[in-house]
Amino acid sequence: MKPSEYALHDPIAAIATALVPSALGIVRTSGAGSIELAAAAFSRSEALLKAEGNTLVHGWILAEDGSRIDEVMAAVYRAPRSFTGEDSVEFTGHGGPAAVLEIYKRLLQAGFRGAERGEFTFRSFVHGKCDLTRAEAVREIIEARTGGARGRAAGRLSGSLEREIEEARKIILSALAAIEVEIEYPEDEETTAGAWDPALTTAALEKLKILESTWSSERLYREGARVVIAGKTNAGKSSLFNALLKEERAIVSDIHGTTRDWLESGSDFAGIPVNLYDTAGIRHTADAVEAEGVQRSLNLASEADVLIYLVDSTAGMTAEDRALLNEGIQGDATGSKAPVVIAWNKADKPGTLAPPEPGSLGAETLVQISAKTGTGISDLVRAAAGILMEKAGGATRTNSAALGSERQKAAVHSAVLALDHAFRAAEQGFPMDAIAQDLEDALGALGEITGETTPADILDEVFSGFCVGK
Ligand SMILES: Nc1nc2c(c(=O)[nH]1)N(C=O)[C@@H](CNc1ccc(C(=O)N[C@@H](CCC(=O)O)C(=O)O)cc1)CN2
Numbered sequence: 001m002k003p004s005e006y007a008l009h010d011p012i013a014a015i016a017t018a019l020v021p022s023a024l025g026i027v028r029t030s031g032a033g034s035i036e037l038a039a040a041a042f043s044r045s046e047a048l049l050k051a052e053g054n055t056l057v058h059g060w061i062l063a064e065d066g067s068r069i070d071e072v073m074a075a076v077y078r079a080p081r082s083f084t085g086e087d088s089v090e091f092t093g094h095g096g097p098a099a100v101l102e103i104y105k106r107l108l109q110a111g112f113r114g115a116e117r118g119e120f121t122f123r124s125f126v127h128g129k130c131d132l133t134r135a136e137a138v139r140e141i142i143e144a145r146t147g148g149a150r151g152r153a154a155g156r157l158s159g160s161l162e163r164e165i166e167e168a169r170k171i172i173l174s175a176l177a178a179i180e181v182e183i184e185y186p187e188d189e190e191t192t193a194g195a196w197d198p199a200l201t202t203a204a205l206e207k208l209k210i211l212e213s214t215w216s217s218e219r220l221y222r223e224g225a226r227v228v229i230a231g232k233t234n235a236g237k238s239s240l241f242n243a244l245l246k247e248e249r250a251i252v253s254d255i256h257g258t259t260r261d262w263l264e265s266g267s268d269f270a271g272i273p274v275n276l277y278d279t280a281g282i283r284h285t286a287d288a289v290e291a292e293g294v295q296r297s298l299n300l301a302s303e304a305d306v307l308i309y310l311v312d313s314t315a316g317m318t319a320e321d322r323a324l325l326n327e328g329i330q331g332d333a334t335g336s337k338a339p340v341v342i343a344w345n346k347a348d349k350p351g352t353l354a355p356p357e358p359g360s361l362g363a364e365t366l367v368q369i370s371a372k373t374g375t376g377i378s379d380l381v382r383a384a385a386g387i388l389m390e391k392a393g394g395a396t397r398t399n400s401a402a403l404g405s406e407r408q409k410a411a412v413h414s415a416v417l418a419l420d421h422a423f424r425a426a427e428q429g430f431p432m433d434a435i436a437q438d439l440e441d442a443l444g445a446l447g448e449i450t451g452e453t454t455p456a457d458i459l460d461e462v463f464s465g466f467c468v469g470k
């Protein structure tokens with residue numbers, strides 16, 4: 001079912017925590033009558049019915065035959081003081097999957113309907129408890145894989161983006177009001193742009209342009225970056241992969257050509273969520289299977305956001321390494337050349353050779369590391385993260401307003417275009433109502449971001465990406 005079709009008045013229930021053995025597990029409910037329905041499945045129903053909002057009641061969830069299912073704490077919320085703005089009861093039980101499921105089933109039996117995806121947050125939005133930027137931030141914070149991503153989501157959850165949009169809206173609204181007065185009561189016969197002072201609206205345009213520019217780096221935190229470790233066989237790629245993940249994920253051996261299929265795992269580069277790839281060592285080989293692995297390495301390397309090119313410093317750079325780096329690694333995909341960090345590995349070994357100038361190889365930088373002892377790995381991570389940030393147009397300060405989704409970016413862009421259009425129309429002396437229309441378009445685009453004027457299909461898209469119980 002689409003979120004816009006959710007029945008807004010049913011009492012709903014959902015399991016809010018993961019169904020794995022845990023200390024506690026939560027089943028939440030919401031909607032008019034939910035306290036009464038919940039009381040029917042609760043040992044101390046009178047206490048629950050009489051409980052004030054924002055209080056806890058201790059008791060048992062009882063089966064229909066009166067037998068005890070689990071000992072719980074019931075949190076009681078009374079409308080409008082709850083997350084959804086409705087009456088609500090949350091049962092916190094022991095977090096065993098069977099216990100949590102049983103509580104949930106008992107509540108369905110008592111008359112709750114199972115909630116749909118994002119239905120709690122949708123109700124919160126519909127009841128004006130949060131605007132759309134905060135609702136999206138709820139999902140962001142659930143999906144955040146790193147501290148950096150979490151911090152950015154928390155900023156939007158506390159309303160940084162909503163406030164910035166509101167400020168821009170206010171500026172545009174007052175300009176529009178002035179123009180409308182002008183249209184309504186023209187002093188002169190001619191109501192042309194001459195009467196509008198665009199300077200009053202430039203602050204809004206500036207705000208929106210800055211906001212728009214934040215997306216390229218925010219996107220990194222939202223979507224993560226692709227970091228590929230490549231290099232010749234035996235350079236230590238799998239050792240580095242394991243060291244970065246802090247687990248023995250890939251097979252390491254001194255036999256050349258150990259890794260055949262590439263491996264992928266999630267990692268954290270200075271707060272940026274990263275998809276990290278270990279690849280088959282690049283060499284000429286008569287083995288058809290290994291050759292396929294090498295081709296896949298080249299493909300991955302050519303699609304990387306950052307390429308970590310590993311070299312065994314006791315062997316040094318070969319002509320093949322130089323050729324690969326100088327020409328840029330080309331896979332099947334004719335992607336653009338990825339920025340390269342050379343990792344001069346095995347620094348712990350005696351007989352390591354002096355590193356080359358990275359610039360002479362078309363690489364951004366070179367870091368001496370030991371995948372074995374861990375020396376230099378944090379420098380390598382910092383160098384790669386720096387390149388990612390730079391590529392993304394620089395870091396956004398966590399405490400300043402920034403965009404959190406492609407949808408928001410598209411809407412801000414529309415608003416910027418509409419304002420630009422208004423300015424040009426004013427310069428060319430267009431009639432006032434043409435300018436007013438541009439300003440209204442800008443306001444419409446901004447209203448879509450906060451949810452004031454968001455079409456149902458966009459709401460559906462936003463909320464159907466949530467999980468059940470959120
Ligand atoms: N147990 C529990 N923990 C939770 C949630 C929840 O729903 N239940 N949340 C769900 O995502 C988040 C917290 N968000 C919440 C937002 C508003 C209200 C709330 O009751 N607001 C009322 C009262 C405010 C007050 O008295 O301070 C209101 O806005 O009127 C509760 C939780 C994370 N932790």
Ligand SMILES: Nc1nc2c(ncn2[C@@H]2O[C@H](COP(=O)(O)OP(=O)(O)OP(=O)(O)O)[C@@H](O)[C@H]2O)c(=O)[nH]1
Binds near residue numbers: 252
């Ligand atoms: N002393 C030392 N040995 C290392 C270091 N890094 C890797 N090695 C050793 O080098 C050998 C090859 O390491 P791997 O990580 O398997 O190399 P690889 O690049 O994944 O090799 P392929 O999968 O064959 O392409 C192993 O014997 C590792 O223990 C290092 O920093 N110092």
Ligand SMILES: [Mg+2]
Binds near residue numbers: 239252259280
């Ligand atoms: Mg390997």
